[in-house]
Amino acid sequence: MRRLKRPMFLARAPYRRRRLRDAARLLPVFGAALLILPLLWADEGAERRLSSSDVIYFFALWCLLIVVAALFAPGLRSGEAAGDETD
């Protein structure tokens, strides 16, 4: 099936939209890495791991991911309306 020919270089606005998409794609990857990160924290002889610092870390990370996703969402949606799909 022949695909439409796409321009090799883009104007500034679509270029920014594409990079925003790249960032949006990477966000869950970073999120997953940061969620798994505490596994590597050495618990020095502690029998139990439920400490307030863990709780605070996870909720702070959660809030951060939500805020970043909220910042991305409007840009991604407007790009979709512009209709230049990349994939």
Next chain:
Amino acid sequence: MPFHILVAACLAYVIVLFLVAFLAERRARRGRLGFLQSPLIYTLSLSIYCTAWTFYGAVGYAARSGLEFLTIYFGPTLVFIGWWWLLRKLVRIGRQYRVTSIADLISARFGKSNLLGVIVTVMVVIATTPYIALQLQSVVLSFGVFASETPDGVLPPDAEQTAVWVAVGLALFTILFGTRNLDANEQHHGIVTAIAVEAVVKLVALLAVGAFVVWGVAGGIGETIAKIDAANLSAWQMEPGRWTGLIFLSAAAVICLPRMFQVMVVENANEGHLARASWAFPLYLMLMSLFIVPIAVIGLERLPVGSNPDMFVLTLPLAEGQGGLAMLAFLGGFSSATSMVIVEAIALATMVSNHLVMPLWLRFSRAGARGDDLRGVVLMARRVGIVGVLGLGYAYYHFSGGSAALAAIGLIAFLGVAQVLPVLIGGIFWRGATRVGAVAGLLTGFVIWGYTSFLPSFGPGAVLSTSVFSEGAFGLAWLRPHALFGTVGLDPMIHALFWSMALNATAFFLGSVLTFPGPVERLQGAAFVNVFEGQIGPRRWAHGQAEPEELLVMSQRILGEDAALALFQAAAKAQGKAGFLPDTTPEFLGALEARLSGSVGAATAHAMLSQLVGRATVTVEELMAVASESAQIMEYSAQLESKQEELTRTAGALREANDKLMQLSIQKDAFLSQISHELRTPMTSIRAFSEILTEGGLDPETVVKYGGIIHDEAKRLTRLLDDLLDLSVLENGTVQLNLTLTNLHEMIDKALIAARQTRPERSFEIDRDPVAENVYLLTDADRLTQVFINLIANARKYCCSDHPQLRIAVRLRGGRVIVDFVDNGLGIPKDAQALIFEKFARLTDGNRAGGAGLGLAICREIMANLGGTISYLPGQGGAAFRVTVPIRLEKQAA
């Protein structure tokens, strides 16, 4: 709290829900969708992910396993903030192809295979039945909490009875609002709005309890944190396997759970809502889990040892004497359970009716698509499906005794539905996925899930005997349910997750790679995978022989009279026809099928249309025939094209040859006219003077003078003819070369002496390099000398300097001798340089030269015969010629 007040509150709450659903439904029917289709409602409806399992179970989970409960919410968070990867495509496909359920999506993707629809439906029903039981159980437990609190007058019913009543009530509500009508888009505004209200209720309730616990009981954030640090929650260690495994599992489940698919994809009204939900839904999840840890910690601290941590959300406010708050918490839990059951029941009932009941009915009902009211049949199938699903849930609750901890059942259900994930992801991203692969993957995953997770959950001796657990099925040790293939030491959940997903994906992959998909499968696969490239959906219908009237009758039975008439009228209008009966064009049939599949699923809609359009359906074979025909035509035209190219090439070559011939002919004409001119001039003077001589009467001096002129002219003629003869011999290549070994120095000496006869009055300064000239050449010495003479004579003739100089430089270069003749005259103008080697090319008038203009042309021919070249050397300060000649001329076939 008096039990009857509790019941009254429940009833009041349910009535409010009914009202909300009813009003929303009415509003939607009037077309005023407005906020009903807002991103807020969409996000809130997604909250059915948080069931009673979250509401009650998360606290118990935290009390038992520490922070592990968070994994259940981290998975969905990652999926939603990464919506651009997957959810966007899923929603687009769902909207574009009017998918009614996850089973419908998979069946449609793999060539509208009803077999796959059946497999997915059965799997999902089996996997989610315990989950529904779990909801019933949580409601029953919460009733139990209040009942045990204050026995007063009214005797609380026993758990069994409560469960029955709850199940019946939910079935009624679901049937009332879930199967009111067969919507084209299969959207239920009433239910979705009610779910959104329930989402708010459960969030408010949990936040209220949490706030009360943190500020009312613990005494502030600082104290809460101190208590968390001091709490002796069970020795939880972050197990890497469980932590990552459960995050993955919950991420898979949020995509594959039928109720999530229902609200996320099927009920989606606008793709933009997904962008909002991408952060709003994680926010909701975060708020829901915010107070789980404090509640668990304080509950463990305050409540007597041995109280059920699953009920802390209720028992903690009750123990603190907060009856109203406990009531709110109870309603929150009730909302969580009911909203989940309602949507799950609708989703499952849709699958059951579209993939199990309708195909069977179509097959066994004699009338087929022409039968009686199909709408009634579909709706009845759904109602029966809802009752059946709830009945199964109740049965599971009844027989399992409702004893297991909530979280365990929830995870087992998650893993069951997650078996759809590989096929789902593969189906929408990989065109190579085939039906056989999908069936293989689903069955493999399902069997392994059943063997390692579902059946063992009933406990040793219940379904699988104790010996199977210890020694494996058939006594094969590598078939032990918790140590498959000898993998001992894994957590049972992670063990089941690993083996089921790994073997599922492997079977799916191998099955897909090793089989060849059918044409419909390939078309559907391309359409689904490339959904963003515009609608490339296959045209499935040819001009049918079906009467539009029959189609209308059938559509009315499914869509309802008004909707069907409107659809047909619009189609007729689009074709430029008045009335209600459009032509049965392929476009119209395709649109009709899409519309119908929104109500009864892709496979059923296809089957029904096929019954009516009958043999006029484009069969796959016809399709292939058309394809191969067009391939032949394309090949033929490609052949024609290449032939045409060849012809063009040939024509070009011919034109070139023709041009060359023309040029040659012009050259020949020019040559002839030149020759005649050159011959004529001396002839004229010879004739004139000989006439004068014949008349006589001249004095002897004059006779001598005239005779001399005649003699000179005759000599010139002879020289010209000699030159011509020479040239023609050289050009034909028939010249006999006399090869000798001669010293270059001698040749130049000879040439200088011979050339001295030309304009002997001029004295030339000759600049030579005797050492370099001392080279022996094997060549035709006479011919080469002739070239030298010509060049030196030319210099003598044309060099216009007052102190003429001629430099003769000799160099050896790679088996060749280069001899340059450079004078210090004006040189030759650039535009003339290309011409000087042509015949009769003379730059100035003949009066100065007296040659015929053949000299350099002869030189060029001689050099060609000697295997060398002669060329003009520009930029040397005067006229410069370079002669290149091989040191040893190999004797050719000359």
